[in-house]
Amino acid sequence: MKEIIRDLRTKLDGGFFEKEEHVRIAIVARICMALGWDIWNPQEFYTEYPIRMKGRDGSVDVALFHSDLKDRTPDVFIEIKAVGKLKGNIESSEDQLQEYNFYNTASITVLTDGKVWRFYLSSATGTFAQKLFCTINIMENDEDFIQTVFQNILSKSRYALDAVNYAKKMHSDLRLSKDIERAKREANQRIDENPALNMYQLVQLILRERGREFGIEEIKRLWGYKSGVKEEISSQKEDSPAPDKFVIKETPEPQITIGGINDSYTYRNITRIFIVDEWHEVRYWWEAKKVVYERFYDELKNADLPKRMRIMVNKSDHYMPFTLDSRGYVEGHGAANTILNDIKRVLSILGYDPQKDIKIESQPSGAKKRVYR
Template sequence: MKTIIEDIRQKIANNFYSNEEHIRLNIVLRLLEKLGWDIWNPKEVCAEFFVSPDEDKTKVDLALFVNNYSPSVFIEIKYLGKIFDKLSQIEKQLRNYNRDNTAIFSIITDGRVWRFYYSQTGGEFSQKCFKQLDLLKDDIEDIELHLLTFLSKTEIQNGAAEREASKYLTLSQKQKAMEDAIPQARRLIQEPPYPSLPEALINIIKESGITISIDEAIEYIKTTPIKRTDNIEQPNVENKVTEKSRPIQHYDNAEDFRFTKILLGRVEKDTSKSWNQLLRIAIKYSLDKGMTLDDLYNIINVNIKSGLFYEHGFRPIPDKNYSMQDVESTKAAINLKKLVQKSKLSLYVEFEWREKSPNAGKKGIIKINAI
């Protein structure tokens, strides 16, 4: 499943899918087959299913059946990137599809975004959405877990998918946000600057516009079991979020950037708090100034390839049809300094070393051609 998701992700990023049939055949049916559905049996996976044959000719793009008498899932497929332009209209379509033949789940997808609705619960249809997946941005393990949980034939057939969806819909907004964020938080605590688990959870949720307290984060972590895709040792959640401040010294020409956290980073007018992303920004500006890939390779030591990629550490260079593979922080920072000097770009970075560094608590500044 992961290999298929990675392949689809790469093809989405490189604009392989140009119409709804591409989405239906090359993404949706491909995933459904992997999830246990017999896509060659129209009694099980029915395209252009008439939802009310006695009343009108309204058809849903795909209907999935685990028995011979009622649909289990309706899937409405849209052109890539066109879901949110007319989301309320599409939701009304699905609401109408479910009036006579109510499926357990209804799904809206453009191949990249998958919105899951628990059709059989009460209330406005828009409020029945219990999960949204983004095949381009979400973690592949999370995508795999939720597709298996809510869309595998076995889980729908044995009722587990419906039970899980029902439980998910009863969660509060904060609980939903914490459930979505906890896998990423558990991964972040394994990476510099090694935040505590409550701190990581709070910061991730804050990015979605929701605020939770440290007590709420700790209580949620204490009462939430680790899922099978999150087999990471959980730290002591009683760790304090903030540490006692240490004396601060400034370093303008540091060469060791392990265990650093960027407080403020800027190349020209673009900002980031990631060494690798700052390097990508510098590459973008260097290309804008007329540099070629050969020129870049003569200055910096990183992997760059043509196309938009999101796997194996590759991420796209902003506004360019190139991707750069992540490197460790010291290598990224040193390459960044070399490139901005050669390209005569402005660079300003404030950073600090975190607790695992011999320089823990100290701050550094890199300032090149910056006011």
């Protein structure tokens, strides 16, 4: 799968896919075939699947069926747009997919232009937009994350129960994380009123005041959780319900800055990290963590660390792991500040001073990646 992702990145960057049909055949069908679907069997990979609606007929670009039984229901709907055509058309596309699912529901619905993939859980409550549980961008997200999502959500071998349960877990985590994000914003304003509480405890208190009971470990697990969905929750009053709409964060002209380990890097992309005596170019926050673990592997392999920071032998011991050149696995999931807290703790355990021995070069999210030559 990673080889396919890399090849698609090259072709997307080169503008190879000019039409919607190019996306359907050369991207969607290719990925589905790699995930075990027989794209040559129209009863399994059904293109232009007919939907009979009240007063008119429609069709879904691709419907996936894992069973050959008659009187069956589709497992996945995939609605396809030409590359770049999702921008500005998401709301109308979601309305269309909601109508399709009203008359013939698929377990999972996907909206994609080949580059951006949006995944919806049909059984979730609310508007169709609120059914969104994951978004991936083939050009921007790391390969491990993309591969994990595709394999767990779209692999034929996981249909239908395993894939749907995985989607339900992601959808639930995303909704819970939004409650935590709102509580974190209030906690930042109330931190001086509660000096005896750390941030986790203060967020827990605020959630309890709102009638939501969260354990500290659950708050830590969901701290900064985004599930690949690059959206910012609209500001709202304390007693208002969760928003129906989300506001995409727009970034002004790129500004490359160098900061310390204790600075906030929310809505920023890392470009380089300085560790002890050397700068390392990285593309993603999890790669910064990988740099540290590869450099200090011998010291860390048996270190007494929290589970999310340990080097594990089994990949399944972590939620979204990265590999250390076949020497083990480390958790790569987390927002920028969560990952930097892990790095800070690791260097402190090793006897370094994170204030002096770590520097971060970053730029606003959405800015073009800086290239070093």
